[in-house]
Amino acid sequence: MKIQFLALVFISLNLLTACDDGDIIVTAENGFEFETSNLRLCNTGESSVPNSGTAVFHNVNNTTNEAIAIEIPNRFYNDTIESTEGNETFPVQSNPVVYRKFDTAIDGMDYFCSGIPDNDIGIITELFGNSGNLEIKTVRIIEEDGDEDGDGLTNMQERFRDSINTDMDRFLDYEDSDDDNDNVLTRDEIMPEGEDEDNITMVPMDTDGDKIPDHLDPDDDNDNVDTRNEISETSPDPRNDANRNPEGVSFYLDPTTSNNIEVTRLITNTFTSTFRTTVIARNLGLSEADGSNEIIRETLTFGDIREDRIQTDSVSISTPETEEMMPEEETITP
Numbered sequence: 001m002k003i004q005f006l007a008l009v010f011i012s013l014n015l016l017t018a019c020d021d022g023d024i025i026v027t028a029e030n031g032f033e034f035e036t037s038n039l040r041l042c043n044t045g046e047s048s049v050p051n052s053g054t055a056v057f058h059n060v061n062n063t064t065n066e067a068i069a070i071e072i073p074n075r076f077y078n079d080t081i082e083s084t085e086g087n088e089t090f091p092v093q094s095n096p097v098v099y100r101k102f103d104t105a106i107d108g109m110d111y112f113c114s115g116i117p118d119n120d121i122g123i124i125t126e127l128f129g130n131s132g133n134l135e136i137k138t139v140r141i142i143e144e145d146g147d148e149d150g151d152g153l154t155n156m157q158e159r160f161r162d163s164i165n166t167d168m169d170r171f172l173d174y175e176d177s178d179d180d181n182d183n184v185l186t187r188d189e190i191m192p193e194g195e196d197e198d199n200i201t202m203v204p205m206d207t208d209g210d211k212i213p214d215h216l217d218p219d220d221d222n223d224n225v226d227t228r229n230e231i232s233e234t235s236p237d238p239r240n241d242a243n244r245n246p247e248g249v250s251f252y253l254d255p256t257t258s259n260n261i262e263v264t265r266l267i268t269n270t271f272t273s274t275f276r277t278t279v280i281a282r283n284l285g286l287s288e289a290d291g292s293n294e295i296i297r298e299t300l301t302f303g304d305i306r307e308d309r310i311q312t313d314s315v316s317i318s319t320p321e322t323e324e325m326m327p328e329e330e331t332i333t334p
Contacts, residue, residue: 032099032300034059034068039279039303042113043074057136057279058112059303062105065124068302069112070097070134070279090134092284097129099286127293131285138277141306148175149271151186151215152202166216169315173216175271180218181315182227183267184238184252189215207253223255228266230259270312278304 038060044053058069072095103122111121142148144156149171158164158174165172167181179186190213194200204213208222220227227238230251234242238252243259251257279302287294 032068032297033064033066034061034301034303036301036303039305040108041277041305042109056112057302057305058108060106060108060111065102065105066100067102067106067108067111068097068099068300070095070129070281070302072134072136088135088137090136092129092132092134092281095134097134097281097284097286099125099127099129101125125288127286127288127295129281129284129286130291130294131296132281132283135280135282136277138275141274141276142174143274146274148273149177149186149269151177151179152190153186153204153215167218170313171269171271171315175269175273177269177271178267179215180227181266182218182220182238182252183236183263184214184220184227185267186215188239189213189220208255221253221255223257225258225260227252228263229261230257231261231263232259233261236263236265266315268312268314270310272308272310275307275309276304277307 040058040060042056042058044056053074054071055074056069056071058067060067072090101124103124104120106121142155142160144154144160146155147153148155148160149158155174158172158179160172160174163172164174165176166179167176169176169181173179177185177187190202190204192200193203204215206213206217207220208217210217210222214220218226218228221230231238231240231243232251234240237243239250243251245251245254245257251259281297281300281302284297284300285294286297
C-alpha cells in the first residue's frame with residue numbers, strides 16, 4: 001500500500017480546505033486529547049526489501065475531531081525488536097509531525113494510509129511540528145498467565161522469570177513447544193484435570209514415576225532409550241501409530257520395547273511473542289505553516305500499539321555451541 005504521508009503534510013492548505021477568521025485556534029490547553037489505546041500504524045515498504053519505506057503512527061479522537069500523526073523511516077523502527085539505548089529518540093525537525101482538527105469524524109487508516117485524503121473532509125486547524133523529540137520504544141511483553149508457546153502451560157508455570165531451558169536449545173521453556181526435544185509436543189505430555197469445564201487445570205504427566213514430568217524428561221519410560229529414538233523406520237514421530245506395540249501403547253511409553261533409531265531432526269518450534277510500542281513527544285513545538293499560533297507541549301503521549309508475532313524456527317539435535325540448522329524439508333511438523 002502506497003502511503004502519501006509526506007505529500008499529505010506539505011500539500012497547500014488551500015487545496016484541502018479554506019480557512020477564515022472563524023477558525024478555532026488550538027492551544028496547549030484545549031486540544032490534544034487522545035486515548036493511548038487509539039494509536040494506529042501504517043507501514044509501507046516491501047517485505048523483501050529490509051528497512052524500506054516508512055512507518056506512520058496516527059491517533060484520532062472522533063469526539064473532538066482531531067488527529068495527530070508522525071512519520072519515521074522504517075530503518076529506525078521494528079515492531080518486533082526491543083529498543084536499545086540510543087535508538088529510541090528522533091528529532092521532530094527531520095521526522096514530520098502534523099496535527100489536524102477536522103469539521104467531521106474521520107477514519108484514521110483511510111485518511112492517513114490511503115493516499116490523497118477525502119476532499120469532503122474539512123480541516124479547521126492544521127499545525128506542523130517544528131521542534132522537540134520523539135521517543136519510540138518497543139518492548140516485549142511476557143504475561144504471567146500467558147502461553148507464548150501454546151503448550152497449555154502458562155509462562156509462570158514454565159518459570160519464564162528464571163530463564164529455564166530444559167533441552168538447552170535456542171528457546172527457553174516458555175517459548176518452546178517441545179521443552180525436552182523428545183519430538184513429542186509439550187501439550188501432548190500434559191493432561192487436563194478438574195471436575196468441570198470452568199475449573200480445568202493442565203497437569204504434567206510422569207509416565208515412569210521418576211518425579212520428572214514427561215515434558216521435561218527426554219526418556220519418558222526410563223528404559224535408557226531417548227523418547228525421540230523410540231521409533232520405527234516407517235515414521236520419525238514417536239506418537240505415530242506405526243510406533244506402537246501390539247497393545248497400542250507407544251514405544252516411548254513402554255519400557256519393555258527396545259526400538260532405538262537415532263533421529264536427525266526435531267519438531268519445528270512455533271511460538272508467539274507480543275511487543276508493545278509506545279510513542280511519546282517531548283517538548284513538542286507546533287505551529288501553523290507560517291509559524292503563527294505556536295504552542296509547545298512538554299510531554300504528549302501519542303499512545304501504544306501491541307503486536308503479536310508468530311515465530312517459527314527449527315533446531316538440530318545438537319546443542320547451541322555445535323548446532324547447524326537442518327534443511328526446512330527435513331524438519332518434523334507437529
